[in-house]
Amino acid sequence: MNRPVRQRQVRRALHGVLLLDKPLGWTSNDALQKAKWLLRAEKAGHTGTLDPLATGLLPLCFGAATKFSQVSLDADKAYRATLRLGQRMSTGDLEGELVDERPVDVDRAAIDAACARFTGPIEQVPPMHSAIKKDGKALYEYARAGLEVERTPRRVTIHSIDIVDWQHETLVIDVRCSKGTYIRTLAEDIGEALGCGAHLAALRRTGTGALTLADALTLEQLEAMDEAAREAHLLPPDALLTDWPSLQLDGGEAGRFLSGLRRRVQHADAPEIRVYGPEPGAFLGSAHITAGELIADRLLSPPEVQALLQTA
Template identity: 40%
Template sequence: MGRRKKGEKIDGWINLDKPLELSSTQAMAKVRRALNAQKAGHAGTLDPLASGILPIALGEATKTIPYIQDGMKTYEFTVSWGEQRSTDDSEGDVIASSDVRPSLEQIKGALPAFIGEIEQIPPKFSAIKIDGERAYDLARDGEDFEIKAREVYIGSVELVEAREHEADLVMSCGKGTYVRALARDLALKLGTYGYVSALRRTRVGPFNAQEALTLEKLLAKIEELGDSAATLDALQPLETALDDIPAFAIKEDEAVRIRNGNEITLISKPDFERLAKAGIENEDEALATYKGKALALVYRDGPKLKPFRVFNT
């Protein structure tokens, strides 16, 4: 007899506005405990010194985390000029300084060089692995090591306000982009040093700040609902992470096969017409649904739909 899992079976996403001074894991754990959920995860780590959008996945939604992590993200941040910090943020030690302070025009002129696909070297205090070790562990131990540059995508970076000693910016970027590295490199391009002194994430894929709940408000709502917490209106369906993946409704007998991890073969003309209408071409991924609910992510191989991630909802 299988061991019964502790907690409630709750599936979906919570659009959390993480507060400062709390790690992503700590924030996720608070939500999980409050909901008494069996399983939880988060999409896209935010440092304790950063606030903002931290999507929390519950139950079967954890299977869709990679789709959120691969999405575009938006950050609002402040760069303080004149100091280089060991961590490229306000937590680190000062390792170099400069009296140079860039003007508004100079900052605006430098930004276009950081838009598009660029090469970026992650900060030494980062989760990048070097020969199996986390870079931040090596850095804390005083080890001498190099991190290779990697290609990242920045959709836009704009100057919001410039003051004598700091500047506020907003950036939209893809997976793996470090705001701290951008601040460091922008300062160097401007002939000075700089680090991130404030950071807030305002968007992760389909999740944005306008619709987010602070941890305080979320916990209050959960406490108010009590045993009915699973009906929380802030709980978004797991399909939220798959909003850019075409959906395909299947029949009952097909749903049984897919649910058991077996492929199905489409043979009727109407089925192929629906595939075409949904824009599902050969070798595409699609979301198989049954009675309006997400059933599985499938891969199209000619007339066959092969499940590679089944949702037990």
């Protein structure tokens, strides 16, 4: 009996950013591949890995937007974290084994003081169960072998810690922080400051730069849509750069800019700027201005600019 021939999916060029609410238990790459398949997109990437046990905002970049994914990777992040006080786990979260249990005898003043202690620029020692490499091997490889190695502390900034809820052994906090912050480590450090220990029981990313979870779709919502509705939810590539100042060029100057030529402009110097052509939605790329000179950093190709104009 002949098996039915499975048709290969025809991919297409799409340009934009999809805000996905990553489900629990999925890797970031699994979620990306599912969304990429649903949209039949040729080129896609995500902007910052979330652990399988974490949920929330995962910006996905398609086509021209992948050129600016580093902006989202470097942006500040916002999380809602649930801490289980009184228990310390081998991995700092629910994936590990219980290694220490202590009574929880704290009050609100102690919690406020502990959170304040870790607000601002701090040094964090990366957890053993992380992908940071030492001597060519990821730290989690050492951890799985039962080894603990010396790690270099990393300087991060915790912009704010707001207490959302506290019910004896359960503490829920909202955290705004710089890139590279380990919330698992923050949870453990707060637990030690309280004298009872703690681990991260749940984590949800609520923001990346100017992007928020409020506008994100779940995979179930995406699956329930037709293709046109899915595409309509794509944000333009410059959605990753909305915090930057902008500059609009006329037609001639826009063409020269796209060819990579430096241009003299009447604009204040800026380390980061988004550049547009004369038509609405004509995003051309990113640049910086030094001594009145516009210098391109990441450029869209003419076909990509044209595709965005047609979408707009």
